[in-house]
Amino acid sequence: ETGVTQTPRHLVMGMTNKKSLKCEQHLGHNAMYWYKQSAKKPLELMFVYNFKEQTENNSVPSRFSPECPNSSHLFLHLHTLQPEDSALYLCASSQETTRVYEQYFGPGTRLTVT
């Protein structure tokens, strides 16, 4: 499965650490998304990028900082996180945001904040 890749797959970090999650898509898509998946909660959309431009910030705290240098790469920079930020972070891509339904997900990064 190489369509959408994410690294690292697992990450444990302290509340004072700074780390980054990486997502890469090899599908030629122009839109990329970050989702948070917590236990017993729906998938929560965090950010949307279309042609490298951020088009949606779903009221995400500033301790999460996204970066999209090109249509194939998406980063999520993390700093001073809280234990409640522990979750599975999923990246997804689609052809463009007007075709939001054709989303392809990456395998996710399992984040644990201690």
Next chain:
Amino acid sequence: GENVEQHPSTLSVQEGDSAVIKCTYSDSASNYFPWYKQELGKRPQLIIDIRSNVGEKKDQRIAVTLNKTAKHFSLHITETQPEDSAVYFCAASLQGAQKLVFGQGTRLTINP
């Protein structure tokens, strides 16, 4: 904004029986309803979707029905098999909008 409720949260059925998962949505303008399947430790994958201009769509053993008046849609899986065991998520979106709003998920277990 849109709100999607999904029931049940867990569902256990005997292999070969049918399974039904239901979702309701709040925004009558929503017109696209996909279903995603997430196997344990794997990524969510689209399995079927329906647009508001049709009432039912089938793909082999899975089908989705939509009632726009009541604002609910359902996933039906017939002749269930062990590989159908997974978490299923419904979602709703206004086609052309930027985001899908997901339901809480249903953990389906198929008992042999």
